[in-house]
Amino acid sequence: MKYDDVMKLALERGFYFPSCEVYSDAQAGFWEYGPAGVGLKNKFIELWRRELIRRDKMIEVDGSQIMSKSVFEASGHLASFADPIVRCTKCKSTYRADKIIVDATKTVIPESAGLDEFDKVITEKNVKCPKCNGDFGSTKKFNMMFQVGIGPEGEEAYLRPETCQSIFVDFPRLFKTMRGKLPLGIAQIGKSFRNEIAPRQSLLRLREFYQAEIEVFCNPARLNDLDKFSEIENTKIPIQVDNEVKIMTCKEAVDSKIIPNKFVAYYLGILIEFYEKAGIDIQKSRFRKLEEKEKAFYAEVAFDFEVETTxxxxxxxxxxxxxxxxxxxxxxxSKEKFEVMDNDEKVLPHVFELSMGIDRSLYTILEHSLREDKENDRTVLSLKPYLSPIHVGVLSLVKKDGLAEKTDEIYLKIKRKYDVFLDHSGAIGRRYRRLDEVGAPYAITIDHQTLQDDTVTLRMRDSMEQNRIKVSELDEILSKKTAFP
Structure with missing residues (x-):
């Protein structure tokens, strides 16, 4: 299924939609989650906690979204967190230099390249403004930080561009109060803010977005001293080598020096296991090692986990x-001490980071799960049952003869344990189709036989198979079928 199909589903079934869409002055890059989107997002986050945070005994924090100027001076964001932009000398429209070059010439230049490199390509390839065919001025840097004023004096502060900085500044307190021991993983989920030049394609590039970040503090002298590496050494990961994606075990990747050490390989391994359980098609994924000019200004070694979409x-x-x-x-x-004791050694920890874009992940899950079942004339969102915003639909065959009352009774029994959608109206086939589109893996239908023997029909979304089961068995069956792995 294509991007437009996902967008149509998102709008019609309440996954996400533009913020302030009733107003003409609504800014691009801000989107809101509807009921179905909130359900999917919350379950995705719970899976993330189960598969990464709890598995590795990490701790989780919830930091402030507004932070002092000093934080971003120390982090380098005020000096280095910028995109290259060009402005049309004729119509004054502004574009990201790297994107306008790609669109016009298919030439890829890393956004961290020197400004003269962008100017050279624009001149040599005769790149013009797509709006008015005007010439571009020289490439400049645009800092993407959102500045805010605090208090009546408007003291300078900033919305965080990433969630991790509060983890770093809080590290000494957290290590002490939580009786930390290296390696120590600290995680945070929350919103970050970037003043993107040209936000586009709904959840794929936003100005206000959700991140799930993990910062693992470690002793740089012990990156291959990791007992738990044995848990994932045979986990297969897709990794790009010389422009070719190869499938290899984590152990093979370390032995061949494609991944520098066991420490990094361990976290790439548990990350791929998480996304497979989230419903991403792993055959369409890769870890790509970034070249020097592609890396963030703070990174020594960087791998991007990328997934192929339309x-x-x-x-x-x-x-x-x-x-x-x-x-x-x-x-x-800050003039504060950040060293900690690792056994008998004083260490300034190094950090390995897994910085996840939640919104992009949810879009990818939707695209990889959405399919057209032409044989049965239906659209199906085949989400993992434990991620589905609706676990089960409860439907009465008709509203008369006491079926509506019986349906309500069954709904009341299970609604507090499962996410349930109650539906009395419309043709039963049409109601099944609506549930298929929102990703509900199961549907319970109450009919006249229910009144006779207290059984219902349980329909499976993907196969459309229907089984007769007792009402007394519903809880046990649903509990097994919707449980997290």
Missing amino acids: TGWLELVACNYRADYDLSGHATK
Whole structure:
């Protein structure tokens, strides 16, 4: 299914839609989740907690979205967090330089390249403004931080462009109060804000977006001293080598030096296991090692976890070895101590990061799960049952003869344990189709036989198979079928 099909589903079935859409001055890059989207997002986050946070005994925090200027001076964002832009000298329209070059010439230039490189390509390829065919001025840098004023004096502060900075500045307190021991994973889910030049394609590039970030603090001298590596050493990961995606085990990737050490390989391994359980087609995924000019300014080694969609390869997770960039920067700026004891050794920890885009991940899950069943004339969203915003629909065959009352009775028994949709109206086939589109894996139909023997029909979304079961067995069956893995 294509991007337009996902967009149509999202709008019609309440997954997501533009913010402030009733107003003509609504800004691009802001989207809101409807009921179905909230259900999917919350379950995706719970799966993330189960498969990554709890598995690795990480701790989770919830930091402030507005942070002081000093934080971003120390982190380098005020100096380096910028995109290259060009402005038309004729109509004054502004574009991202790397994107306008790709659109016009198919030439890919990393956004971190020097400004003169963009100017050179624009001149040599005669790139013009797509609106008025005017010439572009020189490429400049545009800082994407959202500045805010605090209090009546308007003291300078910023909306966070990533959720991880509060983890870094809070690290000394967290390590002490939680009796930390290296390696220590600290995680955070929340909103980040980036003043994107040209937000586009709904959830794929936003100005206000959800991140799930994990920062693992470690002793750089012990990156191959990891007992738990045995848990994933045979886990297969798709990794791009010389422009070719190869499937290899984590152990093979470390032995061949494609991944630098067991520490990094371990987290790439548990990440791929998580996304497979989330419903991503792993055959359409890859870990791509970034070249020097592609890496973020704070990264020593970087892998992007990318997934193929109908819009192209989409980065879902940035996997960055940040070394001691962050802790040393905050230590210098704040004059506080960030070293900790690792056994009998004083260490300034290094950091490995898994920075996940939740919105992009949800879009990809929707696209990979959406299919057209032409044989049965229906659209099906084949989400994993534990991620479906609706676990089960409860339907009365007709509203008369006491069936509506019996349906309500069954609904009341299960609604607090499962996400249930009650539906009395319309043809039963049409009601099944609506549930198929929103991803509900099961439907319960109450008919006249129910009144006689207290049984109902349980319909399966993907196969359309229908089985007769006792009402008394519903809870046990649904519990097994919708449980997290």
